[in-house]
Amino acid sequence: MNLKPATLHSIDEVITHYPVKRSATLPLLHLIQEDVGYLPPETCEWVAAKLELQPINVLEVITFYPMFRQKPIGRRHIKVCRTLSCALLGGYKTCEQFEKEFNTHRGEVSPGGEVTIDFVECLASCGTAPVVLIDDDLHEKVDCAKAKQLSDQIKAEAKKR
Amino acid sequence: MIAPPKPDLVTVNIDGKEIAVPKGTNVIEAARLVNVDVPHYCYHPKLTIVGNCRMCLIEMGMPAVDPATKAPIIDPVTGKPKINWIPRPQIGCGTNVSPGLHVKTTSPMVKDAREGVMEFLLINHPLDCPICDQAGECKLQEQSTGYGRGYSRFVEQKNVKPKRTQLGPRVTLDDERCILCSRCIRFSKEIAKDDVLGFVDRGSYSTLTCFPGKQLANNYSLNTVDICPVGALTSTDFRFKMRVWFLKQTNSIDTETSVGANTVVWSREGQIYRLTPRRNDDVNDTWMPDSGRELFKSVMSADRLAATTHLDARVAQAAELFNLNASAGSIAVVGSGRSSVEEQFLTKKLAAALKASTQLVSRVGQGDQLLISADRNPNVRGALVTGLISKLPKIGDAPAASRSANGDAAVPIRTGGLTDLAASIDAGKVKVVVSIGEDLVAAGLTAAQLAKVSVVYLGTHANTSSAAAKIVFPTLSVFEKNGTFVNQQFRLQKFAKAVPGPQGATDDLIVLAKLTAAASSAAMASDLGSLWKLISAEVPAFATTSYAQLPETGILIDATPFAALPFVEGETLHYKPAAPAVALTP
Numbered sequence: 001m002n003l004k005p006a007t008l009h010s011i012d013e014v015i016t017h018y019p020v021k022r023s024a025t026l027p028l029l030h031l032i033q034e035d036v037g038y039l040p041p042e043t044c045e046w047v048a049a050k051l052e053l054q055p056i057n058v059l060e061v062i063t064f065y066p067m068f069r070q071k072p073i074g075r076r077h078i079k080v081c082r083t084l085s086c087a088l089l090g091g092y093k094t095c096e097q098f099e100k101e102f103n104t105h106r107g108e109v110s111p112g113g114e115v116t117i118d119f120v121e122c123l124a125s126c127g128t129a130p131v132v133l134i135d136d137d138l139h140e141k142v143d144c145a146k147a148k149q150l151s152d153q154i155k156a157e158a159k160k161r
Numbered sequence: 162m163i164a165p166p167k168p169d170l171v172t173v174n175i176d177g178k179e180i181a182v183p184k185g186t187n188v189i190e191a192a193r194l195v196n197v198d199v200p201h202y203c204y205h206p207k208l209t210i211v212g213n214c215r216m217c218l219i220e221m222g223m224p225a226v227d228p229a230t231k232a233p234i235i236d237p238v239t240g241k242p243k244i245n246w247i248p249r250p251q252i253g254c255g256t257n258v259s260p261g262l263h264v265k266t267t268s269p270m271v272k273d274a275r276e277g278v279m280e281f282l283l284i285n286h287p288l289d290c291p292i293c294d295q296a297g298e299c300k301l302q303e304q305s306t307g308y309g310r311g312y313s314r315f316v317e318q319k320n321v322k323p324k325r326t327q328l329g330p331r332v333t334l335d336d337e338r339c340i341l342c343s344r345c346i347r348f349s350k351e352i353a354k355d356d357v358l359g360f361v362d363r364g365s366y367s368t369l370t371c372f373p374g375k376q377l378a379n380n381y382s383l384n385t386v387d388i389c390p391v392g393a394l395t396s397t398d399f400r401f402k403m404r405v406w407f408l409k410q411t412n413s414i415d416t417e418t419s420v421g422a423n424t425v426v427w428s429r430e431g432q433i434y435r436l437t438p439r440r441n442d443d444v445n446d447t448w449m450p451d452s453g454r455e456l457f458k459s460v461m462s463a464d465r466l467a468a469t470t471h472l473d474a475r476v477a478q479a480a481e482l483f484n485l486n487a488s489a490g491s492i493a494v495v496g497s498g499r500s501s502v503e504e505q506f507l508t509k510k511l512a513a514a515l516k517a518s519t520q521l522v523s524r525v526g527q528g529d530q531l532l533i534s535a536d537r538n539p540n541v542r543g544a545l546v547t548g549l550i551s552k553l554p555k556i557g558d559a560p561a562a563s564r565s566a567n568g569d570a571a572v573p574i575r576t577g578g579l580t581d582l583a584a585s586i587d588a589g590k591v592k593v594v595v596s597i598g599e600d601l602v603a604a605g606l607t608a609a610q611l612a613k614v615s616v617v618y619l620g621t622h623a624n625t626s627s628a629a630a631k632i633v634f635p636t637l638s639v640f641e642k643n644g645t646f647v648n649q650q651f652r653l654q655k656f657a658k659a660v661p662g663p664q665g666a667t668d669d670l671i672v673l674a675k676l677t678a679a680a681s682s683a684a685m686a687s688d689l690g691s692l693w694k695l696i697s698a699e700v701p702a703f704a705t706t707s708y709a710q711l712p713e714t715g716i717l718i719d720a721t722p723f724a725a726l727p728f729v730e731g732e733t734l735h736y737k738p739a740a741p742a743v744a745l746t747p
Contacts, residue, residue: 044372056359056372063361 001046007035011050021051025061029068038069073116074109076154079133080142082119085126090143094130095119097144101151114158173262188253188264189217197266200275200304202282202390203342204254207446208351214282214342216304217253218274220265222246250274275308283309285320285365286391287337295392297405301340322368328358329377331397331451332386339369339393345385352448352531355379369393380529383451387437398455399435403427408434411659412713414646415445415453416499416639418528419536420733421648422449423714426457426640426659433457433640433660441714443735444652450532457640460660464623466635467665472675479617479632480679482593489516492593493582495604496521496549498538500597500669501644502653503692505540506700507673507685508597509549514681517595518585522604523554523578525729534649534730537574543647545723546702553726554578557605577605586610593617595676597669598636600624619672635666642668643689645708647718649728649736653706654715 003011011031015024028047033039039062044055051058062068080086080095095106098117104110106119125131128140132150139150170181175192182191189199190206203214222244225234236243244263250270265271283305290296322336341360346369350356357375360367371377377385386394408427413436415422422445427435436457438449468475486492494512496505498521512519521544524537544550557577583606585591591614594601598620601611611629618630621638641662645655662668674687686692693708702718730738 054356054372055375056357056370059361059370059372060359064363066363 001032001040001042003032003035007031015051022053022057024051025053025058029058029062033068038072041070072109074114075158076115077135078115078117079120079123080106080117081121081123081125081129081131081133083122083126086123086130089129091130093144094132094142094147097147098132098151101148101155115154171258171260171262173258173260173264175264176266182258184258186258188219188221188256188258188262191258192219192253192264192266199253199266200300200308201254202300202340203344205344205347205388205447207448208344208347208388210254211343211347212252212255214340215252215278216275216282218250218271218278219253219256220246220268220271221251221256222263222265223259224261224263272308275304276310279305279308280310280314282340283313284315285337286340287319289338293338293392294395294400294405295338295389299392300390320365326370327397328371328394329382332377332382333395333397333400334369335393335395336368338391340391341367341369342390344388344390345369345394348381348385348388349377349379352384353379353381355381358385380450380452380533381448381531383454384438384448387447396435403429403434409659411640411657412439413640413656413659414539414648414654415449415456415532416539416646417450417453417456417537418532418534419539419541419649419730420445420532420534420736421539421646421652421654421715422453422532423654424449424453428640428659431660433460439713443714444648444650444654445532445734448532448734450529452533459622460638460640462622465663465666466620466623466627466633467663468633468635468667469665472634472667472672475632475634476672476675476679479676482615482617482631483515483680486592487516490518490585490590492517492595493585493591494519495579495582495594495596495599495601496544497597497599498522498524498536498541498544498554500540500543501642501656502540502543502547502647502703503644503689503696504597504669504673505544505549506547506692506696507670507677507687509547510685511595511673511677511680512549514677515595518582518591519549520582521550521554521578522576522599523556523729524574524576525556526574528731528733530732531734534733534736536649536729539648540646542649542651542720542723543645545726546647546651546718547696547700553728555580556729576603579605582606583610586613589613596620596626596630597673599626601626617676619669621666634672635663636669636672637662637666641666642670643708645711648715649730649733651718651720651723652715653703653711653718655708655711655713 011028014027015021018024032043044058047058048055078098080091082091099105102110102115106117109116123131123133130142132139132142169184171184172179172181173191175195175197178195180195182194189201189204192199199217201217203211204217225243225245227234234243290302296302324335324337326334328334346358349358357371357377361370362368383396386396407429411426413424413426415424423439423441425437425439426433436454438445438447440447492515494508494517496508496519525535526537528535555578557575593615595617602625616626616630617632618627619634619636620627621636627633639656640659643658645653647653670687674685677685689708696703697706724739
């Protein structure tokens, strides 16, 4: 596991928060996913060794939660809400617009590895539907035009790098 | 023996029947005591309770008490204490008894609950009972007869999951049949201490798996097959071989170590198909090692000995040999810790008649602190109790590589104990060796020493000793005869004949009795009934014992005369050595 020193530091720190080491499984997995972007295959053994568990115990947790990713994603993560309010106000169209802009499909990594688009359940902002979460930033009332504008912004930022 | 302390008893009422049960008993076990069956899948008496199958739902209530006075409230109509029933069903496995607990297992609510649980369990369960190995001993099958609807309301597509996964060298998994009870996971973790199984994914996608790259390969893996309530985990060896309802069950004992795990032999028409553990809470709980389950395969092996001449002719030949060497000490008897108590008793009689020295072959390996002990002979203590030997056989020093039953890394077992005999042969004192099923070369004699003596060999399989023997008496394996063993706890346990012996083989007892008769010119009993009368009369530890009255779980016999002996066994599941185990020097 190739983790940043800061992540390793937080991992050691977070283990001390719990009376039994096993309880730190979820926080550790979150920290690793934040650092690496996904959970590489060696995560199970690494976390198990760290927490004095067996690898199967960690694999059970990873596969139970759909938000733990076992495959790499793009540099930017676009999550489009698909639940009722957003769906009624054009969430599907927004999602399709993003797919067209980046020439990809939901759940896949775009060519060039720039973005991954996910069609997700409620992002808890139904009053301003349809909403989109790009990495950690919430964008409200994202219709097709705004989706195009956001896409252009991402592409421009990508070009700068 | 010291009487166990009387446990605290709690009185509970199950379906109107009052019963006093020990504190800490759960409702399933309490109900079992009043012959009420509470159906269950995930609960297993020897594993932790998880309560995830929800099949054992029951209705429970406690006597109502007045909040102010704490006095029980009496129902004015019936004149009995009023019961406050909990309006929702509770799981029986996770509910421990408490004083005054009332349980209903037959109420309409319980019936409804069971039917509901069964319907959900059957949603994704394939209807392949006709080709499923578990059919006939499947809890799901039994309980869908009892609580199933008989037809399905499920119109959707059933789940597709991996079929025929090889979990390990001996276990095959059909994930579609799995009802996610987690017994196998808990067994691997708690008993076998090899935590490799787990559920991945969630909801109806939950799948039992072994961690990628690992295998369920420990020596207890087949116990997961036994405790699987459905046909998900199957024995790769037994799979598709035989329908279980055709098989005859015979109680037997695992002969691979001195633990003496209780087993059941499943056979049909003289052929054994599988061995499974038999519950004995004082010996092996409900488990047995995988290595012990393969022992029956040697019964049909091609190197079984078969006689070509008549038994009496060979006995006469032996008598002649004995007469030629009548001086004391010129005959040696090599007894066996694999012989039954009765055979050892007759071996002792034979040795006495021949004025022969007696020795035992020792087999020592590594114990696993569970059901494999360091002493790999099932009945060394029987030889001590019957007086065949007075001290323990010496531990062999050359670890001979032995073929382990499951074909994995060979477990070295030290076979030996014949150093005194070897010296006597070299000195030219011993001229005849009578071996009771022991390969003398494997036990440490050299080929040159073997060539110096005439060997009389009683045994089941061909080996160097039987090839070199002057007279060979083919005998029966443990599956083909009746008898008893004394295990490491000094527990006398019996095994029974499951299949007939091969043509040309004679019961060891008959051979030994005939040889004893030939040597002493006095008839000797060879049937268990009359033999046990003799044994009871002569062996103080067995004074009140008889074969016919021996319970299936065995009885403990007096071990005090042997308490000081340095036994090789370390701790196992239900055995703590009195003295620290002998250290094995490499």
